[in-house]
Amino acid sequence: MSLPIEVEQITPLTSAKLNPFFDALINAIFSKANGQDWGEVFRNFWLLMPDYVTAILLRLFTFSFIFSLILISFIIWVANRIMQLHKKIHDSVILPGVEEAVGVGVVQKQIVNERWNKVVANINSNNPSDWKLAILECDIMLGDILEKMGYMQESISEKLKSIEPSDFTNIENAWQAHKIRNQIAHEGSDFAINDREAKRVIGLYEAVFEEFEYI
Numbered sequence: 001m002s003l004p005i006e007v008e009q010i011t012p013l014t015s016a017k018l019n020p021f022f023d024a025l026i027n028a029i030f031s032k033a034n035g036q037d038w039g040e041v042f043r044n045f046w047l048l049m050p051d052y053v054t055a056i057l058l059r060l061f062t063f064s065f066i067f068s069l070i071l072i073s074f075i076i077w078v079a080n081r082i083m084q085l086h087k088k089i090h091d092s093v094i095l096p097g098v099e100e101a102v103g104v105g106v107v108q109k110q111i112v113n114e115r116w117n118k119v120v121a122n123i124n125s126n127n128p129s130d131w132k133l134a135i136l137e138c139d140i141m142l143g144d145i146l147e148k149m150g151y152m153q154e155s156i157s158e159k160l161k162s163i164e165p166s167d168f169t170n171i172e173n174a175w176q177a178h179k180i181r182n183q184i185a186h187e188g189s190d191f192a193i194n195d196r197e198a199k200r201v202i203g204l205y206e207a208v209f210e211e212f213e214y215i
Contacts, residue, residue, distance in 0.1 A: 180197075
């Protein structure tokens with residue numbers, strides 16, 4: 001014989017109370033749809049946030065702020081060191097043909113470069129062979145500059161590859177001029193060059209020499 005089973009009537013769940021933190025989170029998500037003020041919602045959301053979450057966020061903010069200050073200071077220091085190194089490299093290049101004369105309380109550089117004077121004379125000649133000689137001489141002068149900077153590789157191409165662009169503003173001019181020099185050296189008399197092109201190449205070298213106060 002079966003015993004009667006007493007069935008307890010279960011009332012439907014109409015609502016559930018959540019943690020105030022999650023209540024605030026839900027309000028923040030649906031506040032725009034309900035026309036609520038965002039500022040008020042987030043203020044309530046912050047006030048209802050658990051203490052441990054608030055403590056973690058404050059610590060993260062403090063750490064981020066301090067780390068940002070350290071990083072900015074480091075970037076400024078590195079930039080300053082790079083500028084000082086760049087200036088030191090340029091100032092340490094004592095080139096042949098550059099003499100120092102002591103004036104009144106200052107040291108003045110007097111540029112007396114006979115090699116450049118010969119280059120100018122050759123490039124202004126009417127003989128294409130002289131133009132080629134001017135370019136070849138400029139490339140030798142370029143090699144002297146690079147060696148004075150401390151680049152002791154065997155060829156000028158290898159020296160140029162080793163240079164940091166930040167240490168050599170006109171490095172692209174040096175590359176272009178050196179490539180023409182290589183064509184002259186390899187092709188010799190078969191290499192044809194006109195007056196305009198020859199002067200353009202000399203102009204490239206000139207920009208390099210002026211950067212290092214060689215001329």
